[in-house]
Amino acid sequence: MEAAVGRGGRTTTMRLALAVAVALVAACGVRVCHGTTDTQDTTVLRALLDQWQNAPPTWGQSDDPCGDSPWEGVTCANNKVISIKLSTMGIKGVLAADIGQLSDLQSLDLSFNKDLGGVLTPNIGNLNQLTTLIIQSARLYGAVPARLFSDPQLNQVILDDNALNGTLDMGRSISGELSTVSFKNNEFSSVTVTSSYNGTLALAGNPVCARLPNTPYCNVTQRSLSAPYSTSLVKCFSGTCPAGQSLSPQSCACAYPYQGIMYFRAPFFHDVTNDTAFQALESMLWTKLDLTPGSVYLQDPFFNSDSYMVVQVKLFPSGDTAYFNRSEVMRIGFDLSNQTFKPPKEFGPYYFIASPYPFPEKSSSSKSKGVIIGIAVGCGVLLVALAAAAAYAFVQRRRAQKAKEELGGPFASWARSEERGGAPRLKGARWFSYEELKRSTNNFAEANELGYGGYGKVYRGMLPTGQFIAIKRAQQGSMQGGHEFKTEIEMLSRVHHKNLVGLLGFCFEQGEQMLVYEFMSGGTLRDSLSGKSGLHLDWKKRLRVALGAARGLAYLHELADPPIIHRDVKSSNILMDEHLTAKVADFGLSKLVSDSERGHVSTQVKGTMGYLDPEYYMSQQLTEKSDVYSFGVVMLELIVAKQPIEKGKYIVREAKRLFDASDAEFCGLKEMIDARIMNTNHLAAFGKFVQLALRCVDEVATGRPSMSEVVKEIEVVLQSEGLGSSSTSASTSATEFDVTKGAPRHPYNDPPPKKEKEVSTDSFDYSGGYSFQSKVEPK
Ligand SMILES: *[C@@H]1O[C@H](CO)[C@@H](O)[C@H](O)[C@H]1NC(C)=O
Ligand SMILES: *[C@@H]1O[C@H](CO)[C@@H](O)[C@H](O)[C@H]1NC(C)=O
Ligand SMILES: *[C@@H]1O[C@H](CO)[C@@H](O)[C@H](O)[C@H]1NC(C)=O
Ligand SMILES: *[C@@H]1O[C@H](CO)[C@@H](O)[C@H](O)[C@H]1NC(C)=O
Ligand SMILES: *[C@@H]1O[C@H](CO)[C@@H](O)[C@H](O)[C@H]1NC(C)=O
Ligand SMILES: *[C@@H]1O[C@H](CO)[C@@H](O)[C@H](O)[C@H]1NC(C)=O
Numbered sequence: 001m002e003a004a005v006g007r008g009g010r011t012t013t014m015r016l017a018l019a020v021a022v023a024l025v026a027a028c029g030v031r032v033c034h035g036t037t038d039t040q041d042t043t044v045l046r047a048l049l050d051q052w053q054n055a056p057p058t059w060g061q062s063d064d065p066c067g068d069s070p071w072e073g074v075t076c077a078n079n080k081v082i083s084i085k086l087s088t089m090g091i092k093g094v095l096a097a098d099i100g101q102l103s104d105l106q107s108l109d110l111s112f113n114k115d116l117g118g119v120l121t122p123n124i125g126n127l128n129q130l131t132t133l134i135i136q137s138a139r140l141y142g143a144v145p146a147r148l149f150s151d152p153q154l155n156q157v158i159l160d161d162n163a164l165n166g167t168l169d170m171g172r173s174i175s176g177e178l179s180t181v182s183f184k185n186n187e188f189s190s191v192t193v194t195s196s197y198n199g200t201l202a203l204a205g206n207p208v209c210a211r212l213p214n215t216p217y218c219n220v221t222q223r224s225l226s227a228p229y230s231t232s233l234v235k236c237f238s239g240t241c242p243a244g245q246s247l248s249p250q251s252c253a254c255a256y257p258y259q260g261i262m263y264f265r266a267p268f269f270h271d272v273t274n275d276t277a278f279q280a281l282e283s284m285l286w287t288k289l290d291l292t293p294g295s296v297y298l299q300d301p302f303f304n305s306d307s308y309m310v311v312q313v314k315l316f317p318s319g320d321t322a323y324f325n326r327s328e329v330m331r332i333g334f335d336l337s338n339q340t341f342k343p344p345k346e347f348g349p350y351y352f353i354a355s356p357y358p359f360p361e362k363s364s365s366s367k368s369k370g371v372i373i374g375i376a377v378g379c380g381v382l383l384v385a386l387a388a389a390a391a392y393a394f395v396q397r398r399r400a401q402k403a404k405e406e407l408g409g410p411f412a413s414w415a416r417s418e419e420r421g422g423a424p425r426l427k428g429a430r431w432f433s434y435e436e437l438k439r440s441t442n443n444f445a446e447a448n449e450l451g452y453g454g455y456g457k458v459y460r461g462m463l464p465t466g467q468f469i470a471i472k473r474a475q476q477g478s479m480q481g482g483h484e485f486k487t488e489i490e491m492l493s494r495v496h497h498k499n500l501v502g503l504l505g506f507c508f509e510q511g512e513q514m515l516v517y518e519f520m521s522g523g524t525l526r527d528s529l530s531g532k533s534g535l536h537l538d539w540k541k542r543l544r545v546a547l548g549a550a551r552g553l554a555y556l557h558e559l560a561d562p563p564i565i566h567r568d569v570k571s572s573n574i575l576m577d578e579h580l581t582a583k584v585a586d587f588g589l590s591k592l593v594s595d596s597e598r599g600h601v602s603t604q605v606k607g608t609m610g611y612l613d614p615e616y617y618m619s620q621q622l623t624e625k626s627d628v629y630s631f632g633v634v635m636l637e638l639i640v641a642k643q644p645i646e647k648g649k650y651i652v653r654e655a656k657r658l659f660d661a662s663d664a665e666f667c668g669l670k671e672m673i674d675a676r677i678m679n680t681n682h683l684a685a686f687g688k689f690v691q692l693a694l695r696c697v698d699e700v701a702t703g704r705p706s707m708s709e710v711v712k713e714i715e716v717v718l719q720s721e722g723l724g725s726s727s728t729s730a731s732t733s734a735t736e737f738d739v740t741k742g743a744p745r746h747p748y749n750d751p752p753p754k755k756e757k758e759v760s761t762d763s764f765d766y767s768g769g770y771s772f773q774s775k776v777e778p779k
Contacts, residue, residue, distance in 0.1 A: 037066040041081045044098045045071065052093040052116075056086070080104035082129075087111045094118035095140065100126045106153070111136040114273060120164075124148050131177075137161040137273075141187075146171035153177060160184040160202075167192060168203070191217070244358050248316035250294035255322045257297070257314035258332055260354035261466075264309040268346040272301040272309065280344045285315065288341050289332055292318040313352075329357050353466055429493035430505040432516055437461060437471055437507055444473070460519060468519035469504060479513050489515070495560055499552030501575055501585040520583060522576030525549075525634070529571060529641040529674075539677040540721060541580060542638045543689070547714045548582030549574045553631060554707035556584075557624040565622055569630035570611045571637050610644030610651070615701050625701035631710065632696025639690065641674035652697045659694060667691070685720040688713070 045065050049055050056072040059065075066076030075083040081102050092115040099108070100123020108130070110116060117139035124130075125147025132155060133148070140162040146169045148154070154175045165187035174197045185205035193201060201217040203209055209218035241247055241254035248255045269277060282296045297314040304310050315332060317324045324332070335341045336352040343350060440461030441448045451458040456475035462468050474480075480488065485508060492503040492515070507514040525545060527533035537545065556564040566573075566584065573586045613629035616622055633644050636651045644651045660668025667690040692713045698704045705713070 036079060037064050037076065038080050041065070041079075041102055041104075044096075044101050045074065045081065047096050047098045051096045052091050054090045054092055056089060077104070083107040085109045086113070087134075089113055091116050095120070095135075095138075098123075100124050102127070104129055106130060107132040109134040110138060111158070113138050115139065117141070120144055120148070122147070125151070127151060129153055131155045132157075134158045135162070140164055142166070144168060144183075149174045149178060149181075151175055156180045158182045159186070161186075163187050165189070168208075170194070170197065170201075245322070246297070246314055246316075248295060249297050250292055250316055251319065253320075253322075255316050256324070256358055257316050258324055258329060258354070258357055259312070259314045260336070260352055262311045262313050262343075262350050262352050263304075264311070264343075264347050264350045266348045267309045268348060270303070272303070277344070277346060278311075281311075281347060284344055285313070285341070289315065289335055291315055309347075323360055324357065326359065329359075351462075429489060429503050432505045432507045432514070434507055434509040434512055436463075437514060437516070440469065441471060461516075468521070470517045470519045472515045472517065474513040482508070485513050491564070495556070495564070497552055497555040497559075498581065499548045499583050500555065501583045517585070518577075520575035520585075521578045522580055524572045525574040525576065525582070525637075526571040526643075528576070529637060530643075535576070535580075536676065537580075539686075540718075542677065543714065543718050543721065545574065545576065545580070545582040546635055546638055546689075547711065547718060549584055549634065550631065550707060550711045550714055552582070552584035553627055554711050557627065557707050563624070565624055566627045566630075567622065568608055568611075569627050569634065570608050571634050574634065613701070614699060623701055624707065625704045628696050628704045628707060628710065629698075629701075631707070632693050632704070635689065635693035635696060639669065639674065639677075639693070640672045641676070655690070655694060656697075659690070685717045688717045688720070692717070 042063075042065055046060070049059050058069065058072045060071075062069040062071070065071040065074050065081065066079055070076075073084060073086045073089075074081055075085075082104050083106055084102075085107070087109050088111070091110070091113040095110070095116060095118035098121070099105070100121045103126070105127050106129050109132070111134050114137055116135075119142035120140060122145045124133075125145050128151050130151050131153045134156070136158050137160065140159065141164060143166045144159070144164055148157070149170045150173045152175050155177045156179065158180065160182050161184065163186060164183060167190045168183060168188045169192040170181070172194060174194060178197070179199040181199060182202040183206065184202050186203075188203065188206040188208050191201075191203060191208050203217045206218075209215070244256060245254040246257050246259075247253070248257070271277075278298050278301065282298055283293070285291070285296045286293055295316040295318060297316065299312040299314070301309055301311045317328070333354055336354065339350075438444065440463055441459045444457075444459055448459045448461065449457055450460050450470060456473045459471045459473060460468060461471050479485075485506075489503070489506050496502065501520065502518045503515060504518055505516040507516070522528070522535060523533040528535045528537050553566060553569065556566060566586075568586060569584070573584060575583050575585050577583065611630040611633045613626035616626040616629075633652060636655050637644060640651060640655075642651065654672060655669060658668045658672065663670075664687060666673065667687050669690060692705070692710065696704055696710065
């Protein structure tokens with residue numbers, strides 16, 4: 001079946017003709033191909049052309065934009081212009097004020113023309129057929145006419161990454177059709193929107209969000225960082241390709257690219273719109289990979305939440321062929337996966353993840369070529385999927401078998417229950433092979449180390465799916481027996497809560513014990529407070545982190561079955577994901593509270609200096625209230641940002657010493673407060689928070705609240721944040737925090753603890769956190 005294989009000139013020509021025909025049909029769609037364009041519309045287009053450089057060459061070549069030689073990007077119906085699509089044309093100039101006169105215009109896309117300036121004409125409100133307005137990443141400034149939003153057809157407005165300013169006023173009669181309004185990264189200082197508007201509104205990256213960061217429309221996670229650089233559209237104006245194919249920038253014909261994503265871990269530049277850099281990468285790719293000049297297409301570079309620069313790459317076969325053959329694919333894949341290919345040096349180290357390549361399926365008959373291509377591609381995909389599924393099933397079976405054979409002993413029951421259809425006690429947690437984890441961490445490379453502790457090292461890994469994981473690898477000497485390890489896994493896999501770092505799986509093979517956790521890109525609370533991670537937490541974010549962590553602990557104490565005491569609550573065990581959701585990590589030191597022992601558990605003292613409950617330390621009676629004490633220390637850390645013990649000063653003692661109930665604003669702690677939150681005027685309810693923290697660090701366990709009480713009180717603090725600072729109450733008795741109570745035998749008054757108490761100062765700084773190399777500061 002030559003056509004599908006795509007070799008040989010004649011069949012390729014036919015295929016091309018077919019593609020062109022499809023493209024023409026698609027493009028012609030509603031266009032009346034003969035006739036004379038409405039005079040007013042022609043005048044407007046000519047006025048635009050006069051203001052622009054780099055308009056498509058066909059613009060102005062004929063007198064009739066909708067006529068026999070149409071102006072590219074312009075679509076007409078009944079001799080009226082209904083759509084203009086000129087994304088990424090490199091247009092320079094200004095958006096002329098006449099657009100409002102294109103009376104039948106339904107859709108306007110001028111995105112990614114970064115040198116297109118100007119203001120939005122007030123007449124844009126006259127366009128009552130307009131459904132879509134997209135001018136992302138240009139240089140528009142000034143106000144947005146409120147009348148725009150009352151256009152009854154209007155559905156989508158995307159004007160991200162401009163310099164629009166003043167007040168965004170969406171007017172009183174917002175179109176009921178309007179579903180998406182996005183003005184991210186503009187300069188709006190205020191916003192007016194009626195509550196009847198039920199679509200989305202995104203304003204992250206505007207000055208208004210610096211003042212009102214927690215309003216829904218300032219939601220950071222909606223922010224898109226994708227940027228304009230892409231090459232092929234500039235050369236090939238029109239044409240759509242069948243599924244799986246793309247327009248080759250070299251031939252402007254459809255072909256099956258070899259594609260994937262390059263992740264640059266530490267590029268030396270941060271401007272994803274820097275054409276020079278990406279052009280250099282392009283030519284390096286085609287030179288080093290032995291491709292035809294111009295056959296590389298780079299798309300949408302952006303920085304992801306790990307601060308890696310992500311670039312989509314498509315590599316096209318040469319000249320008139322639609323496919324790479326297998327030897328070429330193997331070669332390219334190798335050069336990229338083995339890093340034989342070296343990008344320009346300002347891009348730094350990278351890794352590449354390829355998409356599966358859709359090889360043509362051979363077949364003998366030759367019916368309608370289009371149909372055959374479709375079938376061939378479909379079958380190819382199906383076969384690849386079937387083969388992948390079969391391979392996966394095989395691997396899984398092997399793995400289960402291996403688990404059974406190699407481990408026998410403690411894990412045999414899991415293997416058996418898997419045969420019966422799954423291991424019920426292991427919700428979600430799965431078996432990882434040693435090889436798999438080795439590969440995911442590049443042979444446990446030093447560069448992938450996230451942390452180190454008494455237990456061993458923590459590594460970052462990446463699964464073939466692109467998912468990041470954190471691997472806690474026990475070192476020789478800290479291994480547990482197989483049964484203990486199994487018990488720990490069973491316990492961990494039973495605990496599922498939004499505010500607890502989840503266990504993904506484990507490895508118990510080749511003398512290794514490893515736990516695999518979800519990866520937390522926000523790093524630890526400690527690194528954020530110390531400034532090490534570059535993640536700045538303002539006062540409200542700190543409150544939310546406190547609330548999240550408190551909820552996670554309350555779950556462990558009160559809802560987990562059986563309950564779990566964490567035993568090592570500290571700021572380096574509180575991690576944050578990319579949405580800054582706080583998650584409590586490291587149950588490595590956790591101990592189940594069995595019903596018979598309910599009340600207290602007597603055990604060796606473990607924990608971290610600075611966070612240790614003095615009562616637990618002295619009596620060795622472990623209760624949930626020991627976690628409450630440690631959490632109180634974390635709350636104080638949120639206020640002062642320093643380590644609990646720094647320069648010989650103990651945070652708890654200092655706070656108790658300075659506490660002054662009559663100081664409604666700062667509770668006497670003004671001199672301790674972290675300067676970064678001092679400057680915000682959101683410190684309402686600060687006093688309540690301080691008093692709660694001090695109750696948590698009460699010397700005696702009975703004087704401390706339970707974790708669920710802590711959760712409730714932080715919720716109240718967060719609610720009253722919006723109500724102004726006058727609500728701060730200073731009624732709590734100061735004597736409750738009397739500094740002398742129990743002081744003489746306090747562990748932090750005493751000389752350093754004795755060895756046999758096993759107080760670990762560097763206990764395993766656990767799980768998924770990782771330190772940012774560069775600054776990531778959510779707007
Ligand atoms: C908006 O920006 C323009 C150009 O930078 C400036 O001239 C104008 O004063 C600004 N308007 C407001 C309301 O800030
Ligand atoms: C939004 O409100 C309009 C009327 O104001 C209504 O017609 C429309 O169905 C609503 N859309 C949604 C998604 O609720
Ligand atoms: C922010 O947006 C994400 C995704 O759109 C959504 O899941 C999340 O709930 C939003 N958060 C808030 C606080 O609105
Ligand atoms: C763009 O990148 C090139 C090198 O790739 C560099 O020389 C140039 O300074 C960069 N331009 C900007 C504006 O950052
Ligand atoms: C694959 O393609 C390359 C370049 O087009 C060519 O040199 C090579 O002979 C082809 N290999 C096979 C097995 O067809
Ligand atoms: C694979 O990459 C390594 C390191 O870059 C290099 O030494 C080796 O020669 C490459 N292998 C081949 C077959 O090119």
